[in-house]
Amino acid sequence: MTSIELSEIIEDGSDVLIVLDSRKRWLTKAITGKQFHCHKGFFDFDQIMGKPYGISVKTNKSIELTIYKPIPSDFLKQIPHSSQIIYTKDAGLILLNGGIHPGCIVLEAGTGSGALTSILAKYVGSEGHVYTYENREDAYNNAKKNLERLGLESQVTMKFQDASNGFDEQKVDAVVLDLGDPCEIIPHARTALKSGGVITIFMPTYNQIERVYVQLEEYNFGDIQALELILRGIQLKRNAIRPNTRMIGHTGFLIFARKLVGEKDL
Ligand SMILES: C[S@@+](CC[C@H](N)C(=O)[O-])C[C@H]1O[C@@H](n2cnc3c(N)ncnc32)[C@H](O)[C@@H]1O
Missing domain, CATH: 3.40.50.150 (Vaccinia Virus protein VP39)
Structure with a gap:
């Protein structure tokens, strides 16, 4: 397994691009203790803290969202x-x-x-x-x-x-x-x-x-x-x-x- 560098990890205050599909995407900051809400439900940012960019997370309505590191x-x-x-x-x-x-x-x-x-x-x-x-x-x-x-x-x-x-x-x-x-x-x-x-x-x-x-x-x-x-x-x-x-x-x-x-x- 390849080791994961610090720059690949989502931390408190990291910029994150949350993607539902090719049309629906949100650029925000991951904040400890807060939640991300959209029309497909919500998830706690704590669920992704310390994890690498590129992971997926499920909302409370079981809808999968992917977390990317934003590019320019x-x-x-x-x-x-x-x-x-x-x-x-x-x-x-x-x-x-x-x-x-x-x-x-x-x-x-x-x-x-x-x-x-x-x-x-x-x-x-x-x-x-x-x-x-x-x-x-x-x-x-x-x-x-x-x-x-x-x-x-x-x-x-x-x-x-x-x-x-x-x-x-x-x-x-x-x-x-x-x-x-x-x-x-x-x-x-x-x-x-x-x-x-x-x-x-x-x-x-x-x-x-x-x-x-x-x-x-x-x-x-x-x-x-x-x-x-x-x-x-x-x-x-x-x-x-x-x-x-x-x-x-x-x-x-x-x-x-x-x-x-x-x-x-x-
Ligand atoms: C099309 S916008 C620029 C958009 C910018 N490239 C961007 O990506 O956000 C043109 C801007 O030039 C400003 N502007 C027009 N004439 C100017 C001048 N003589 N000196 C400084 N700014 C000017 C306008 O107020 C406007 O905000």
Whole structure:
């Protein structure tokens, strides 16, 4: 039998993903002496304390629930939000194409609900940092709560500031923009970025792509790429494996570009 490490064990205060089926799942904390309740009954968290993630537990109505250790996409799907948050498929590509890596400094605007901020913060880790700008107070306060709930506040500096007035930071490795008018932020992003640094812009409409592309050329960015990710889920059912009937048809477009350095910058 393989030995079980401490990180595999559910403790008082551990985050747990409780799964009934592919549709019904809950993200919560396991608390000693408390119960988990859902429409299929309840169980005592004490029943799972000290046990490894991946176990199953029965409710008082004998319904089996599985307990998983949450992964970043679980947090993303459950984050309380008032504005549209980034989808996992787009967040994944932003990390890889956006020049983001453990230990790097990322500048983000707008924060929104802090969903993308949380993914960036997890990925840059304790050696890196995320600076994020939001100009709506309610969004700023909600994102602050979300980041505290995820225990990521030390890796993020939140600013209740309008990014169109410019950024305080310089020599950042990457800039990520997901806000209404990215064109007016591009000049400030250029000033804040290191030479060769990457800018990523998420935008929902075709109309914005051309304006952003032209602005990026004007402000001397190179290697400009625009793309859209289309994701199709597959139904997993014996003898009936096929694409799901329903899918999310559109989330947004992504533009990636890198800061060029001309003679006048040297
Ligand atoms: C679509 S939401 C961002 C969602 C975010 N990526 C997430 O995953 O939660 C856009 C946010 O940008 C903010 N915003 C718009 N213009 C801004 C600006 N000039 N400076 C700072 N924030 C801005 C809006 O208030 C809004 O909260």
